[in-house]
Amino acid sequence: MSEEVSDIFESAKTYILENNLVDNAYHNNEHMIDVFNNSMLLFNKYKEEYGLTQYNKLCLGLAALFHDFNHSGGKLTDKENIELALVALEKFLDECNKLDLYNDIKNIIIATEFPHLDIDLDPLQKIIRDADTMGGIIDGWKSVVTNLASEYNKTLEEFIPSQIKFLNGVKFNTDYCNQLLKDNKERIIEELNKMK
Numbered sequence: 001m002s003e004e005v006s007d008i009f010e011s012a013k014t015y016i017l018e019n020n021l022v023d024n025a026y027h028n029n030e031h032m033i034d035v036f037n038n039s040m041l042l043f044n045k046y047k048e049e050y051g052l053t054q055y056n057k058l059c060l061g062l063a064a065l066f067h068d069f070n071h072s073g074g075k076l077t078d079k080e081n082i083e084l085a086l087v088a089l090e091k092f093l094d095e096c097n098k099l100d101l102y103n104d105i106k107n108i109i110i111a112t113e114f115p116h117l118d119i120d121l122d123p124l125q126k127i128i129r130d131a132d133t134m135g136g137i138i139d140g141w142k143s144v145v146t147n148l149a150s151e152y153n154k155t156l157e158e159f160i161p162s163q164i165k166f167l168n169g170v171k172f173n174t175d176y177c178n179q180l181l182k183d184n185k186e187r188i189i190e191e192l193n194k195m196k
Contacts, residue, residue, distance in 0.1 A: 001054040008058060008096065009036075012065045015092050020069050026147035027071035027081075031135075036064040038131035045176055050123040059101060060124050063108035064131060066092070074152050078113045085109060126173035133170060134177050136163065137184050145192065157196045164189055 016029055039060050043052060070084040086106055093099045110117075111125035112132045121129065135144045149159035167185055172178045 005054055005058045005061070008098070009061050009065070011096060012062055012092060016065060016069065019088065022071055022073065024071055024073035025150035026144070027068045027073055027151065032065055032068055034135060035067065035128070035131050036061055038134055039064040039127055042127045042131055042174060042176065046123065046127065046174065052123065056124060059104045059108060060127060062089070062101065063105045063128055067109045067112045067128065067132065082109060082113055121173060130172050130174050130177040134172070134180065136166065137177070137180050137188065141188060160192050160196050164192055
């Protein structure tokens with residue numbers, strides 16, 4: 001199954017590059033690939049602890065690759081953005097005869113709605129939520145901040161206070177991301193204050 005999983009991921013990446021033609025500074029194909037890579041990193045770290053399978057990997061990876069497909073870049077609510085992503089997901093799954101995966105992947109994607117819904121998360125929802133937000137606390141966080149500010153038509157000076165508020169309030173679901181936050185938060189906030 002692992003070879004089939006890799007093949008489906010490659011097909012999904014090609015599909016996204018050819019069909020997700022949004023011009024967003026942040027919620028774009030690069031972000032979805034980053035979230036996919038973060039999801040796979042966390043999947044591998046928690047595979048044994050949560051007893052995760054190749055089927056779980058397939059659903060998680062596809063959720064990451066499609067979670068922001070056709071994102072409005074701030075024009076719609078995130079709930080509406082997710083509806084757009086699910087339309088694209090369903091079309092892709094139909095084309096590759098995998099429609100039976102739709103409900104399980106949808107269940108993972110809904111955990112990415114921001115502001116985060118206060119729901120009990122299963123292991124895959126925990127992973128994708130952390131994978132989607134950890135960009136602000138790892139290498140490359142400056143481009144996350146710059147691109148988000150641009151997407152929301154704000155100057156860095158206007159946007160940075162909301163990023164600091166995010167860092168002070170964010171709750172990760174995995175020990176791995178909570179440790180990253182603990183290790184990096186103060187330094188990042190210090191650098192954000194210098195960027196204003």
